[in-house]
Structures are given as structure tokens and as C-alpha cells.
Amino acid sequence: xxxxxxxxxxxxxxxxxxxxxxxxxxxxxxxxxxxxxxxxxxxxxxxxxxxxxxxxxxxxxxxxxxxxxxxxxxxxxxxxxxxxxxxxxxxxxxxxxxxxxxxxxxxxxxxxxxxxxxxxxxxxxxxxxxxxxxxxxxxxxxxx
Amino acid sequence: xxxxxxxxxxxxxxxxxxxxxxxxxxxxxxxxxxxxxxxxxxxxxxxxxxxxxxxxxxxxxxxxxxxxxxxxxxxxxxxxxxxxxxxxxxxxxxxxxxxxxxxxxxxxxxxxxxxxxxxxxxxxxxxxxxxxxxxxxxxxxxxx
Numbered sequence: 001x002x003x004x005x006x007x008x009x010x011x012x013x014x015x016x017x018x019x020x021x022x023x024x025x026x027x028x029x030x031x032x033x034x035x036x037x038x039x040x041x042x043x044x045x046x047x048x049x050x051x052x053x054x055x056x057x058x059x060x061x062x063x064x065x066x067x068x069x070x071x072x073x074x075x076x077x078x079x080x081x082x083x084x085x086x087x088x089x090x091x092x093x094x095x096x097x098x099x100x101x102x103x104x105x106x107x108x109x110x111x112x113x114x115x116x117x118x119x120x121x122x123x124x125x126x127x128x129x130x131x132x133x134x135x136x137x138x139x140x141x142x143x144x
Numbered sequence: 145x146x147x148x149x150x151x152x153x154x155x156x157x158x159x160x161x162x163x164x165x166x167x168x169x170x171x172x173x174x175x176x177x178x179x180x181x182x183x184x185x186x187x188x189x190x191x192x193x194x195x196x197x198x199x200x201x202x203x204x205x206x207x208x209x210x211x212x213x214x215x216x217x218x219x220x221x222x223x224x225x226x227x228x229x230x231x232x233x234x235x236x237x238x239x240x241x242x243x244x245x246x247x248x249x250x251x252x253x254x255x256x257x258x259x260x261x262x263x264x265x266x267x268x269x270x271x272x273x274x275x276x277x278x279x280x281x282x283x284x285x286x287x288x
Binding site for chain 2: 042046047072073075077079082093097098102110138143
């Protein structure tokens with residue numbers, strides 16, 4: 001796996017924001033595995049969360065991004081997997097905390113509730129903020 | 145189980161908001177199972193998410209509320225359980241969508257990021273909004 005490979009997936013409601021985030025990631029030099037959806041048809045978010053979780057579990061990517069309308073469905077589905085720590089974020093502070101405290105490996109965004117500029121700022125914080133470890137490492141271990 | 149029994153739990157960062165929400169729930173006529181934490185000591189959020197998930201799995205309560213600092217840790221931990229659909233909400237619109245589209249049975253709030261009045265409004269929307277069913281039922285079934 002290349003060091004900077006990231007997987008991304010969305011349902012129909014998250015697809016427009018996904019397209020923006022793919023461009024942002026490629027601009028940052030990431031190799032992006034886009035797992036869809038690619039069309040306008042209505043699809044089921046759990047199918048796309050499942051595909052992304054498998055990509056991380058199989059080490060095809062080190063981190064992931066998921067987008068649906070509110071982010072809630074993707075967050076529930078992805079966190080069914082013990083290897084996944086998926087953080088639904090609405091602002092930069094949440095994205096930073098998700099990395100610092102929760103060592104999140106998947107960023108979840110709501111395409112219908114988060115403006116593109118805010119979503120890109122969340123992505124930047126998610127990509128660049130290190131995990132703090134310490135007492136947080138004990139808590140993260142309990143999620144495994 | 146009485147019809148209107150709800151379980152609630154928080155870590156130290158979520159405890160002040162939990163106290164407000166217990167009062168609100170009791171004001172709405174709910175019987176509240178408060179699973180802690182009850183002191184100021186630093187505790188691990190996964191332990192409290194686990195206790196709440198078990199209370200729902202054992203039918204001791206029909207719904208639940210979880211609070212930590214950002215809501216992210218509780219959301220990850222609770223959604224490890226297939227019987228739990230835990231929705232991290234920042235506003236009333238999210239709380240409404242969590243019920244309408246995701247049939248969420250646990251509301252997750254961030255005690256350090258959501259003001260008390262907004263949290264109470266999220267709680268009210270969570271308690272009073274019905275699940276829409278239809279295409280959403282097919283998606284929710286895939287989370288089980």
C-alpha cells in the first residue's frame with residue numbers, strides 16, 4: 001500500500017461533496033480509491049460503508065472518507081467494524097478532536113448539512129492532526 | 145419494561161449535560177435509568193457506551209442517550225453493537241433525520257460542543273419524530 005492512499009465512498013446524497021473531496025485529496029497528493037457511488041440513482045448507504053470498511057481492513061487504504069446526506073447512516077454502518085473508528089464531523093474542531101482523542105481512521109461528513117468549504121477544512125484537519133495517545137490510547141484500545 | 149423508560153450515560157466531559165437531560169426527560173414523564181458517570185473523576189467513554197448498549201439489548205430501556213466531550217467516542221463505541229443505531233447530532237435537523245431515516249435508538253451529544261438549549265431541542269426532536277420506513281427500512285435492515 002502506498003503511504004498516502006485513501007478510500008472514499010458516498011451514497012447519492014453525498015456524491016456531489018465526494019467529488020469535491022476527491023479533487024481536494026488529489027490536490028494534496030493522495031492516491032484516491034473511489035468506491036462510488038458514481039451516478040444519480042438512489043443507493044443504500046450501508047453497502048458503501050461496507051465496501052470502504054473492507055478496503056481498510058484489507059490494507060488497500062490507510063484512511064477513509066464517507067459521505068451521505070446527514071452522515072449518520074454512514075457513521076452507524078462503518079462503526080459496525082472493530083477496525084474502523086469513523087467520526088462524524090461538522091466542523092474543524094470536531095475533526096481535530098477525532099484524530100487527537102479517538103485516532104479516527106474514517107472521516108464522515110453530511111453532504112446535505114456541511115458546506116463544501118467547511119467539509120474541505122474538516123478533511124484538512126483530519127489528514128494533518130496526529131493522535132495524542134496517552135490516556136486516549138487506553139480508551140481507543142477498548143474500541144477494538 | 146415501562147413504555148417510556150430511557151437509559152442515559154456519559155463520561156466526565158458529558159456529565160454536566162447529562163444532568164440537564166435527565167431533568168428534561170423526567171419533566172417529559174420518562175423513567176430514566178442513569179448509568180453514570182456520577183463524579184468528576186476521569187473515566188473511559190467505551191465503558192459507559194457498553195453499559196448503555198447492554199441496557200437496550202436486555203430491554204431494560206427502549207431508547208438511550210450518550211454524552212461525551214465531542215460525542216465521537218460514544219458514537220464509535222455504541223455502534224459496535226448491531227442492536228444499536230447511535231446518532232451523533234449537533235442540531236434539531238440532524239436529530240429529526242436520525243429518527244426519520246435511520247430509526248436511531250440512541251441519541252449522542254457532545255457536551256463540550258453543543259449548548260444546553262440546543263441539546264434539549266435535539267432530545268425533544270429525537271423523542272417525538274417517527275421513523276419514516278419505506279426505502280429507509282431496507283437500509284436500516286442492512287445495519288442489523
